[in-house]
Amino acid sequence: DAGITQSPRHKVTETGTPVTLRCHQTENHRYMYWYRQDPGHGLRLIHYSYGVKDTDKGEVSDGYSVSRSKTEDFLLTLESATSSQTSVYFCAISEGGGTYEQYFGPGTRLTVT
């Protein structure tokens, strides 16, 4: 299994509070991604990173920001959590694009009350 950890694994927070999720990899892969998984939607890309300090938006980026100060860490921040951000969040990594597959972390279940 690819060395990907996510923390925390579960979190309950209140509307309006900031939340940061962490993804840590030990594979030294260049690309890292954040997805959210919701019933009936599959997984949708929030943000991705193509190197240290290099990030870009995915299809559902509103309300989220990311940072990558080291190759191994990719942080996802909800600046002011809303109930619509209740979801399961997955981090993924890949060596490259095209034919390179993505490896997924175990996920973080976030509940915003």
Added chain:
Amino acid sequence: AQSVTQPDIHITVSEGASLELRCNYSYGATPYLFWYVQSPGQGLQLLLKYFSGDTLVQGIKGFEAEFKRSQSSFNLRKPSVHWSDAAEYFCAVGVKLTGGGNKLTFGTGTQLKVEL
């Protein structure tokens, strides 16, 4: 924009029976196609991928998939299902991002139940 359709939300098969999960994609160029499996409470595990060449690809756990360009399909098959195959299966199409890497667009998944 690319899209993936998995028309079957739930499928139930008996252990030992054959399995086919359907996947249709929409994408203008040659797609990179993937099948992932997710067990409850777990992340996604890659079963197989297709990007060129032989249209029948073999994956892990005895799964295979066939790419049919004329039908825009990438159906997953297994000749004999085991109880441990019960899980949710996702088809995805990969598109290169401007910075490199891939954006995966996923279908909504097919939940497989295996009856003993």
